[in-house]
Amino acid sequence: MSQLQEMMTVVSQREVAYNIFEMVLKGTLVDEMDLPGQFLHLAVSNGAMLLRRPISISSWDKRAKTCTILYRIGDETTGTYELSKLEPGAKVDIMGPLGNGFPVAEVTSTDKILIIGGGIGVPPLYELAKQLEKTGCQMTILLGFASENVKILENEFSNLKNVTLKIATDDGSYGTKGHVGMLMNEIDFEADALYTCGAPAMLKAVAKKYDQLERLYISMESRMACGIGACYACVEHDKEDESHALKVCEDGPVFLGKQLSL
Numbered sequence: 393m394s395q396l397q398e399m400m401t402v403v404s405q406r407e408v409a410y411n412i413f414e415m416v417l418k419g420t421l422v423d424e425m426d427l428p429g430q431f432l433h434l435a436v437s438n439g440a441m442l443l444r445r446p447i448s449i450s451s452w453d454k455r456a457k458t459c460t461i462l463y464r465i466g467d468e469t470t471g472t473y474e475l476s477k478l479e480p481g482a483k484v485d486i487m488g489p490l491g492n493g494f495p496v497a498e499v500t501s502t503d504k505i506l507i508i509g510g511g512i513g514v515p516p517l518y519e520l521a522k523q524l525e526k527t528g529c530q531m532t533i534l535l536g537f538a539s540e541n542v543k544i545l546e547n548e549f550s551n552l553k554n555v556t557l558k559i560a561t562d563d564g565s566y567g568t569k570g571h572v573g574m575l576m577n578e579i580d581f582e583a584d585a586l587y588t589c590g591a592p593a594m595l596k597a598v599a600k601k602y603d604q605l606e607r608l609y610i611s612m613e614s615r616m617a618c619g620i621g622a623c624y625a626c627v628e629h630d631k632e633d634e635s636h637a638l639k640v641c642e643d644g645p646v647f648l649g650k651q652l653s654l
Contacts, residue, residue: 402482403458410541412512413476414450414462421486422457425449427493428519429589429611429646432461435485436471437478445471448589448611448645449489450515450545451522462515462544491645494520494587494609501528506583508598510536510572510590516611517589518545525552532556532579536572536594540565573597585609589645596654608649612640 400419408414421432433444445463452459465472478484494516499505505524509517514535524531531554537543539561549557558575559567568574572594588598589611602608 397485397487399483400486402478402480402484404480405476405478407476408462409544411465412462412542412544413465414460415475415478416458416460417484417486418456418458419486420457421488422452422454422459425452425454425459425489427489428496428523429493429516430489430491431516431645432459432486432488433490434471434475436474437484438471438474441471441474443471444487445475446490448516449519451519451548462512464512490642491640492643492647494611494646496520496523496527498607499524499527499529499585503527503529503584504581505529505531506579506586507531507533508572508576508586508588508590508594509534510594511538511542513588513590513594513611513613514545517587518548520587521549521552521555525554528554530554530556532558532581532583534558534560534572534575536560536575536590537562537566539563576601587611589613592654599649599652599654603649605649609646610649610652610654611646612652613645 398419398421400417400421403416403418405413405415431446431448433446435444447461447463450460450462463472465476507517507521521531533549533555543566549555560570560572560575561567562571585607586602586605587609588595595610
């Protein structure tokens with residue numbers, strides 16, 4: 393029977409960009425991590441904060457039994473701020489891995505893959521790219537950030553094989569000036585599959601441009617409560633049946649593009 397909950401240990405924590413923290417966790421839950429794009433549900437030690445915080449898994453190392461998450465902190469009243477104060481050796485009550493992740497088994501060495509990420513939606517795409525690297529496929533990765541001081545994971549993506557990486561910043565402080573949609577307009581090939589995660593406006597633009605692509609996978613961000621599909625706090629409309637609610641925590645966070653009404 394799969395393990396769902398564990399008191400994981402904080403191995404390290406550091407601020408990797410402005411208000412964005414990287415936390416490395418260790419525990420046997422890592423053995424259950426197989427699909428990139430799933431998330432962890434972290435309890436906050438502050439007893440006044442009852443709801444867990446859903447944070448996507450950025451990468452894992454099964455040999456070391458560690459996984460890495462990246463998250464943006466809020467002000468001093470938020471659970472993410474509390475999490476950022478945890479030091480190495482601290483124990484964190486964690487449920488996971490939860491949700492539906494990105495499918496990678498169908499990818500072959502001849503596929504041309506497009507990966508599009510924005511802001512704090514970028515982290516789960518890193519483990520995805522790591523898994524895709526093993527297939528020998530060609531990856532074009534487009535990342536968008538507000539500015540250079542919140543840019544993350546550039547070196548990690550760049551160090552992977554068969555990757556063409558392009559970055560845009562809204563203020564032009566790094567890479568192409570403008571949003572990631574401008575990088576999309578420069579694509580001169582037909583993608584066999586596309587994987588994306590980011591802000592709603594970006595996802596809508598991606599879905600509109602690639603609405604005919606069968607293998608379009610969209611990871612949705614949503615506020616959650618239970619994290620296991622019981623409370624219906626994180627729903628999206630089913631494109632094929634508007635009366636049906638898709639639960640981001642259970643049916644997603646990764647969906648086929650044709651499922652969503654964005």
